Amino acid sequence: GAVVSQHPSRVICKSGTSVKIECRSLDFQATTMFWYRQFPKKSLMLMATSNEGSKATYEQGVEKDKFLINHASLTLSTLTVTSAHPEDSSFYICSARDEQGPGGYTFGSGTRLTVV
Amino acid sequence: AQSVTQLGSHVSVSEGALVLLRCNYSSSVPPYLFWYVQYPNQGLQLLLKYTTGATLVKGINGFEAEFKKSETSFHLTKPSAHMSDAAEYFCAVSRYGNNRLAFGKGNQVVVIP
Numbered sequence: 001g002a003v004v005s006q007h008p009s010r011v012i013c014k015s016g017t018s019v020k021i022e023c024r025s026l027d028f029q030a031t032t033m034f035w036y037r038q039f040p041k042k043s044l045m046l047m048a049t050s051n052e053g054s055k056a057t058y059e060q061g062v063e064k065d066k067f068l069i070n071h072a073s074l075t076l077s078t079l080t081v082t083s084a085h086p087e088d089s090s091f092y093i094c095s096a097r098d099e100q101g102p103g104g105y106t107f108g109s110g111t112r113l114t115v116v
Numbered sequence: 117a118q119s120v121t122q123l124g125s126h127v128s129v130s131e132g133a134l135v136l137l138r139c140n141y142s143s144s145v146p147p148y149l150f151w152y153v154q155y156p157n158q159g160l161q162l163l164l165k166y167t168t169g170a171t172l173v174k175g176i177n178g179f180e181a182e183f184k185k186s187e188t189s190f191h192l193t194k195p196s197a198h199m200s201d202a203a204e205y206f207c208a209v210s211r212y213g214n215n216r217l218a219f220g221k222g223n224q225v226v227v228i229p
Contacts, residue, residue, distance in 0.1 A: 041224070042221070042222075043206065043219045043220065043222050044160075044206070044219045046216065049215065091157070093160070095160075104148070105217060107152075107159035107161075110157065110158060
């Protein structure tokens with residue numbers, strides 16, 4: 001079935017540095033990918049929708065310059081957290097739209113970001 | 117716009133007892149409905165979905181859900197809870213022509229031996 005690989009699974013970085021998270025669709029082409037943020041004991045908050053070859057669409061309240069999204073190919077989308085601060089610490093999950101998949105959406109395994 | 121309501125953030129159930137997680141949605145057009153399960157520090161795994169057709173949907177791990185349009189509900193059930201069912205469960209809704217999923221707040225299921 002459809003698989004989305006997300007890396008890294010965990011990352012610790014210092015305040016002020018940038019971190020890149022990758023999301024790859026392994027056996028299908030994903031023209032649309034989604035990036036979510038999940039706070040402890042909370043639901044998933046959609047941050048942005050990325051479409052291959054075009055600019056991402058950000059949800060209201062999400063800083064475009066802080067959370068850079070690139071979807072340069074049909075199998076890869078990246079989220080870069082720039083100038084990270086402790087409040088950016090969270091669980092980030094990507095999802096790819098897969099029309100042929102059983103659910104239509106396939107999720108990555110998530111990235112636990114800790115900013116110290 | 118669509119939205120999802122899941123009541124009761126924590127649900128405790130005895131091993132072998134019925135699991136019932138309630139989900140109500142609002143949508144201006146016929147919805148697509150999903151239930152996902154999340155284990156700690158992992159992504160979401162699809163349990164089942166409803167798009168069209170039969171309103172009783174069977175999923176993985178013995179779960180099923182019934183779409184009731186008149187009640188705008190899509191409750192998830194499992195006849196007999198297993199310890200491995202302890203996880204977070206999310207109900208989600210989307211609609212034809214709209215890629216976006218709207219999630220409920222989730223239910224943390226605890227299975228008591």
